[in-house]
Amino acid sequence: MGFGVREFELSLMHRMRDLNPERVEEALGDMGASRAELRAAHARWTRMLHSPRPPKGPRRLLGPPSYAGTTSMGSLTCDVTRWALPSWPGLEFEVLTGPGGEVWNQWFVRPAGPRTFSFDELVPWGCVVGDVGASFPGAVHLEGQAPHHWAVDLTHEGATYRARFVYGLCQRIDGP
Incomplete structure (x- = not known):
């Protein structure tokens, strides 16, 4: 069985589950995928990356x-x-x-490049790191707490919020 787009998406979602398990569960339902398939895709991806002959980049897997x-x-x-x-x-x-x-x-x-969003438009899986930086001048970029995680602190109406990302995709906004 080949490792293709579906399996790659599932392997990305495995890490996204760290910060937004509800959204990942919803996506699994939309895809008709199980948690077992998610875990299997992630395990296979990890084995491929750490094998003596890893795949020569995503081009080979994703077309x-x-x-x-x-x-x-x-x-x-x-x-x-x-x-x-x-x-x-x-x-x-x-x-x-x-x-x-x-x-x-x-x-x-x-x-097409970052898009400008209002605070209320910052929704999980709807914006990327570049969008938050373009929308909130002065936002502070931070490393995340795990591989492929990222965070951006932003201010809205005098309060500080932290947008949390996995693979650059917004997972949640934490705040006061």
Whole structure:
């Protein structure tokens, strides 16, 4: 059995379950997938990443990307590759790789660039890290508490809130 888009989505959701188990359960129902299938996809993905011969990037697993190009980061140029995934319409999963082919970052982005949201529009699975930064000038980016987690502190009506992300996709907003 091949590892394709469905299995990749499930492996991403496994980590998202850390912060938003209810939304993941809803998505599993929408996909007709079980928790056992979610765990199996994650276990298989982990085994592939740590095998002596890991797959040569997502392109081999996900098929042709919706976008492939390069971008400069300081004095280095990295490859940018993105895939549209059915569970997250309007967003794409982006992988940045360095000159030696090593993965520098992987997360969801809005392909046309960040969108501006009001505070009430910041909903789980509806915005990405770049959107929050564009919507709330002065937002402070923080590392998350686990691999592929990210946080952004933002101020709304004088109160500080923390937007929590997994793979760059908003999972929840914590606040006062």
